Amino acid sequence: MIDLPDVRDFDLRxxxxxxxxxxxxxxxxxxxxxxxxxxxxxxxxxITIKLLLARETRVIILAxxxxxxxxxxxxxxxxPVTQSxxxxxxxxxxxxxxKDLGKLPSKETLILENLRFDxxxxxxxxxxxxxxxxxxxxxxxxxVNDAFATCHRKNASIVDLPSLLSHAAGLDLLEEIKFxxxxxxxxxxxIVVLLGGVKKSKLKTVNGLLEWVDLVLIGGKLADYPEAKKxxxxxxxxxVLTRSGEDITIDSAEKFVDRVIQAGTIIWSGPLGKVExxxxxxxxxxxxxxxxxxxxxxxxxxxxxxxxxxxFKVVDRIDYVSSGGGAMLAFLAKGDLPGLKALREIKKxxxx
Ligand code: 3PG
Ligand code: MG
Numbered sequence: 001m002i003d004l005p006d007v008r009d010f011d012l013r014x015x016x017x018x019x020x021x022x023x024x025x026x027x028x029x030x031x032x033x034x035x036x037x038x039x040x041x042x043x044x045x046x047i048t049i050k051l052l053l054a055r056e057t058r059v060i061i062l063a064x065x066x067x068x069x070x071x072x073x074x075x076x077x078x079x080p081v082t083q084s085x086x087x088x089x090x091x092x093x094x095x096x097x098x099k100d101l102g103k104l105p106s107k108e109t110l111i112l113e114n115l116r117f118d119x120x121x122x123x124x125x126x127x128x129x130x131x132x133x134x135x136x137x138x139x140x141x142x143x144v145n146d147a148f149a150t151c152h153r154k155n156a157s158i159v160d161l162p163s164l165l166s167h168a169a170g171l172d173l174l175e176e177i178k179f180x181x182x183x184x185x186x187x188x189x190x191i192v193v194l195l196g197g198v199k200k201s202k203l204k205t206v207n208g209l210l211e212w213v214d215l216v217l218i219g220g221k222l223a224d225y226p227e228a229k230k231x232x233x234x235x236x237x238x239x240v241l242t243r244s245g246e247d248i249t250i251d252s253a254e255k256f257v258d259r260v261i262q263a264g265t266i267i268w269s270g271p272l273g274k275v276e277x278x279x280x281x282x283x284x285x286x287x288x289x290x291x292x293x294x295x296x297x298x299x300x301x302x303x304x305x306x307x308x309x310x311x312f313k314v315v316d317r318i319d320y321v322s323s324g325g326g327a328m329l330a331f332l333a334k335g336d337l338p339g340l341k342a343l344r345e346i347k348k349x350x351x352x
Contacts, residue, residue, distance in 0.1 A: 001181040002336065004169040004343050007048065007144050016058045018140040019170065020157050021045040022149040022323055023063040023081045026307050034075060036084040038307035041149070044323055046088060048146045048170035053108065060104075060139055061085075061093070061111040062157050064150070070119025078114050085111065101139065112136075121156050133160035146170025148177075149303070149324035151339030152201075152331070158339040163348050169340075172323065177340070179320055180331055188264035188297050189214065194256065194287065195329070196220030197270025197304060202326055203227050208333025210235055214263075217256050219248045219272040219283065239272065239283070247273030248283035257290040266291055267332065269301040269325040275308045285312055292317035301328035 023045060028037040036042065045061075052059045066076045082095040094105045096112050104110060115121045120132030133156040137143075143165040145151070150158055151173070161167070169177075191213040195202050198221040206216050210233055218228050219239035228238060239248040239256065248256075253272065260266045272287060273280035291298050292314035300309060300318050302325020309315040322328040331337050 001185070002177055002340055002344070004174060004177065004340060005167065006174060007051065007168040007170055010142070010166075010168055012052065012055050012057045012142055014056060015142050016060060016140040017052050017142045017144055018060050018062055018136060018161065018165065019048065019052065019144045020062045020147045020150075020161070021048070021170075022147045023061075023078065023085070024065055024149065024303060025081060025084075026303060027075075027080055034080045036080050038303070038310060039084055039088065040306055040310065040321075041303055041323055042081065042084055042088060044172050045085075045146060048144065048172060049089065049109065051171060052144070057142075059109045061109065062115055062136065063111065063147070064116040064121070064155075064157075065114050066116070068114060068116050070116065070122065072117045073114075076114055076116075078111060082111050101135070104139070115155070115157050122153070123156070124154075126160075129154075129156040130160050130163075132156040133164055137161060137164040140165065143167040144170045145339055145343055146172050147339070148173045148322070149327050151324070151337040152327040154338050159342045162342040163345065166347050167343055169343055176322055176324065176328075177331075180322065180328065181335075183265065183297070183299065184212070184332060184335055187212065190263055191215075191265040191267065192217065192260045192263045193329070193332075194219065194260075194266070194268040195222055195270055196268075196272045196284075197222065197302070197325065199270070199326055200225060200227060202270065202329055203231065205326075205329040205333040206231055206233075206236060209329065211333075213267075215259060217259060219252070219256065219287075220270050221245075221274075222270065223248070244280075246277070247280040250282060250286065253283040253286040256287055260290065260294065260296065263294070263296045265297045265299070266294060267299045267301070267328075269305055269329055271304055271308050275304075281308070284308055288312050288314050299328075301325045
């Protein structure tokens with residue numbers, strides 16, 4: 001198993017810790033105001049935040065929300081997330097805007113506005129990305145990565161910050177790696193993976209997955225992408241979509257259920273239809289209920305899959321719920337992620 005530095009092994013008293021967490025949660029509008037629709041990822045982040053506070057550190061939370069593409073996008077502000085986090089932590093957590101980085105409030109816990117409002121967070125050019133990471137690194141003494149769901153992204157806050165500050169992995173990240181490594185190393189065969197949702201990058205994991213799983217099923221919007229149709233391997237099967245393209249057909253969902261009846265392990269990430277609209281949740285519901293009934297080891301991953309299975313009230317009958325969708329698949333495919341590699345490297349000398 002990958003060996004990561006563990007946050008519990010460091011004496012951090014009196015230090016300011018930059019904590020990269022996963023707060024990329026679904027939002028919905030309630031009486032014209034955006035609110036968090038599912039707090040699971042926020043709840044999962046609490047354990048490391050509380051550990052750091054108990055160790056008398058000051059915590060500056062770094063997180064992203066959605067895909068604003070490097071621009072300030074009011075509807076992707078972390079404001080609703082901050083409210084939800086403050087009430088779960090039972091303390092006021094101020095949300096800091098980038099223009100105010102020079103004068104941070106003296107609270108013990110702060111959260112910075114959506115990292116992806118700055119185009120350098122996701123910049124491909126390493127120099128530009130590093131420049132952003134340097135600005136962030138100046139705010140603290142130590143870096144903790146507890147954002148498993150984003151560890152497959154070469155983002156400044158994931159791969160560059162650990163080269164600038166002493167660093168460790170947070171508790172949620174450590175638990176994810178421990179569990180998913182055990183699945184990779186001692187799998188219960190046969191293994192079936194179901195991919196859904198809209199994120200094309202998941203398709204890049206199919207070849208790696210097929211090195212150790214028995215069957216890959218592709219549903220949701222993914223089944224409509226030309227990239228998916230190009231995957232030529234007899235061990236992958238595509239869903240048939242309804243005429244509107246917004247759900248898979250009932251027939252297709254039932255075929256997918258047949259494919260997992262004999263499975264030892266079922267891994268699923270990504271809804272099979274546009275589940276925000278109840279009209280297009282049928283395929284996802286059929287598969288979710290079959291998975292909950294299954295005797296196989298059942299694993300789901302990703303914010304949207306978790307939120308929809310919570311809504312269907314079947315999530316408690318799933319054996320393991322990973323916070324990462326794309327990250328879980330990428331880790332299962334390759335056994336490592338850019339964010340984990342960065343945590344295993346020691347801090348470099350910073351050029352002023
Ligand atoms: C996720 O929701 O899986 C993570 O927040 C990563 O999001 P991304 O796919 O937009 O990078
Ligand atoms: Mg997401």
